[in-house]
Amino acid sequence: MNHLTVHDQTVALDKDGYLLNLADWSETVAESLAQREGIELSAEHWEILQLARGFYDEFQLSPANRPLIKYVASQLGPDKGNSLHLNRLFNGAPAKLAAKLAGLPKPTNCL
Amino acid sequence: MATLHVLSHSPFTDSRLSSCLRLLGPDDGLLLCGDATYALQPGSAQCLALELMPATISLFALDEDLAARALKTPTRVQVVDYPGFVELSCRFAKVNSWL
Amino acid sequence: MPQSLLIISRQAPWAGPSAREALDIALAGGAFDLPLAMLFLDDGVFQLLPEQQPTAVQQKDLTANLQALPMFGVEALYVAERSLQERGLQTHPMNLPVQMLDDSALTALIDRYDQVITL
Structure with missing residues (x-):
């Protein structure tokens, strides 16, 4: 364990x-x-973690990359809701890492 | 883009057959296997509905499932074996199995 | 160009795994950007009713998960008008933005997609 x-x-x-x-x-x-994971959480990380938790509250599942990007874009606009920004924050694996740090189950629809 | 619809559940216990009959396209095919072959029971409403389908719709049934259930086939039914099943799956643009 | 896929979900939400499996296929396909659509047929329309309480039967909330379909890029959502009528639901509120189709529109819908899965 x-x-x-x-x-x-x-x-x-x-x-x-x-x-x-x-x-x-x-x-x-x-x-x-x-x-x-070698990440120091900044304000930019926190806002994504809050949204990932919001996604889970609303849909009862962890977002895969595409839905995470779409959800972030719908809440914070396209400057933040894009793969470049999220990849940079979360070591190139935003869905997996954001779910992990936000305390959510591992997303099932991700490779 | 004709579809081969594959049914394997008894039409007397669920609605797959009746839903499928309503959604069939004019060039589609219908293959009965497993308990779906009971739809060919003579005198049943299901058998009558199959006989009344437009002539452009092909109706197939799997030989061994018919034999196992001692079912006789109406003349419009084309009886196929497993290689025939495979051949049909390739002949149609797609297969819709009603699982 | 990937093949387009139509998923037909025709089982009620809480009695067996079929409704969950159909949704999982849709979410996985959507996550990988496949062009796909979902059709609710027969008892599958019961998945669309609001205010269901699956925790009462110890189940995960499939109806909450369904809401995520648009986020996963699955926005082509259809329901069979006849299935609604048979169950007295044609004017009932739905928990998803589904487009209602009659029998001949359903035949055309199935025809339009490269592959079809019915669960």
Whole structure:
């Protein structure tokens, strides 16, 4: 079993590093998860993570790349809702990484 | 773009056959296999509906499923074996299996 | 040019896996930019009713997932008028922007797509 220790909290992860219990998520947990990926979360990251969580709330599933781009574009405009911007923020794998850092299940419709 | 519709469920327990009959195009084909061959039971409304389909629509049934159920085929039915099934799948532009 | 695909979903949402499987095909195809459409036929139209509460039968919310279809690029959404009529639903609110088609329009729809999957 994979674990992440954040202060005095132990968080269970699956083999790919996604939260096993979505309720374990917090901003502190997100920062720790990001650190494991070599990412320091900026305001630009946070707004995408919030939207990914919004997507999950609305549709009860994690977005694949295309829907994530479309959703971000619909909320923040095309300057942010494009693959270049999202790839840059999330090491070239925006759907997988944004879901991981936002505490969502691994997206199923991604290669 | 004629379609071969493949049915395998009994028409007496569900609506696949009746829905399919309403959606058939004029050059489509209909292949009955498995329990869908019960649609050929003489005297049933389903069998009558099949007999009344426009003549341009081809009706096929799988030989071994007919034999297993002791079903006799009306004259408009073309009986096919498995190689015939494969040949039909290639002859039509697409196959729609009603799973 | 990839082949176009029509997915016909004709099972009610909570009793078996078919409705979920049809939606998964649509979401996967949409994620890969396939030109595809979805048609709700027969009991499949029950997937379109708002305010269903699947947690009461311990199921994931398929109707919430359906809302994601446009986000996955699946915007060609159709429903069979006759299936609605048979179930007394022709004026009922729907949870998706579906276009209602009569029998002959459905025949033409099936004809237009390269491949068809019925679940």
